[in-house]
Amino acid sequence: MNEYSFTIHICLTGRVIRFAACTRTGLRKPQSRLRAWISEDSLMDAPAANPMTTAASDRASDILDKVKSVFALNGFEGTSMQDLAQATQMSVGNFYRYFPSKDAIVTALVKRDLEEIEALFDAVRSAEDPGAMFMTLLRHELETLPFEKAALWSEVQAASYRCPEITALMRTMDETVRSNVVVALVRIHGDDSPEAREIFETRAQLLMALVHGFAQRKYCACETADPAKTAAFAELVLSTLHDTIFASPSKPAK
Incomplete structure (x- = not known):
């Protein structure tokens, strides 16, 4: 005849329910009994995880x-x-x-920027004049873009090449911006036809390339850039953005 016992601890809403089982096994007829109780000092054993x-x-x-x-x-x-x-x-x-880890920090930065991007495009979609609102936001972004932000996103882009999670987040951000730009252009022109959306998709890619390129140039030329030339460059980019946003989506006649 042999005897053994075991105890199971289950954490439930901050308390530990202890199940203690003792089993005595005979040659003919096994007998077992199960005792369960809640320990008042269970919070000391396994505290509940706090959000x-x-x-x-x-x-x-x-x-x-x-x-x-x-x-x-x-x-x-x-x-x-x-x-x-x-x-x-x-x-x-x-x-x-x-x-x-540093990757966790970059991931958090990208996620936070995604939330901010969604909020900005919500403002564009709900504005009485979405085109004017869109241009105001773009002008503010280009004219007030700090070197720190341009440098940071260059580093994030580089980090995305070696970290799959950051790569996935950057692709999500890219898709979020692109789809929001298309929706904004639909709202600005009042044209949601498949033909117009096809044109807006291409324009969204151009708008994103212009803004990204401006930020990259500001980062690369930070020490040698002439403020007057930088301002002139920003105006040229804004003029191109304006023409791209407000040009009619109608395709030229063949």
Whole structure:
């Protein structure tokens, strides 16, 4: 005759329900009994996981704001987690509680920008004059684009080549912007025909290339750029954006 016992701990809504089972097995007729009870001190055994609080979420957003300049200054590869923790005046261990890796930080930055992009295009779609609103947002983006932001997104683009998760997010962002531009053009021209949408799809690609290219040029020429020439370049880009947005979608007669 042999005897054994075991205990199972199940965490449920912050309490541990302990099931203790003792089984005595004989040669002919097995007998078993099961006892279960809830321990009042179970919270000490297995505390329930708490969702991120509003304060923690705000803290994470504050961290993202502070680390952007570090990435822009040192580059993605040239920045260590210790550099990032120092920029936020946190210990490295505490910093890891919010972001376990640089890839996690970049992922959070891309996701946050996606939310901001959606909000901007919501403003365009709901505006009384969507064309004027679209041009106002584009002008603000080009005229106030800081070097830090241009540098950051160049680094994010580079990071996407080696990290599949960032690659997927960047593709999602690209698709989000493209589809929103098409919807904005439909709203501006009041034409949702398949023919017009085909033209708007092509124009969306051009608009995105112009804005991305402007940001890339600003990043590459940051130390040698003449402010007057940069402003003139921005006006040329804005003029091209304006013509692309407001040109009639009607195809020329063959």
